[in-house]
Amino acid sequence: MTLVRFISADGTRVVEAEAQPGERLLEIAQMHDQPLEGVCEGQMACSTCHVIVAERHAALLPRPSVEEEDMLDFAYGVSRHSRLACQLYAAADLPELEVRMPAGAVNMQSR
Numbered sequence: 001m002t003l004v005r006f007i008s009a010d011g012t013r014v015v016e017a018e019a020q021p022g023e024r025l026l027e028i029a030q031m032h033d034q035p036l037e038g039v040c041e042g043q044m045a046c047s048t049c050h051v052i053v054a055e056r057h058a059a060l061l062p063r064p065s066v067e068e069e070d071m072l073d074f075a076y077g078v079s080r081h082s083r084l085a086c087q088l089y090a091a092a093d094l095p096e097l098e099v100r101m102p103a104g105a106v107n108m109q110s111r
């Protein structure tokens, strides 16, 4: 089980969720009313699932693919630990994952 903690963009709201191994962060976020549209449903074509992973957890995740990094180049407010929630999964060896919502989103599919 992974304890996922979603922090709002301004840091004032925290929502916690329990996720089973294999569950995708995008769906976990949407089930808990987080503002991640996920317009392309995980095809790495929109960047509306952009999240900022807590520094202490960033190195515990599999490295992003080239395609994920390319899409992150277009995300709003991208930072060093930015990831696409459609590419992240809960895992048995990942007890905790904290992510912050970005202050905005860019939908590359509408450009």
Ligand code: FES
Pocket: 026, 037, 038, 039, 040, 041, 042, 043, 044, 045, 046, 047, 048, 049, 071, 084, 085, 086, 087
């Ligand atoms: Fe579109 Fe993740 S849902 S890039």
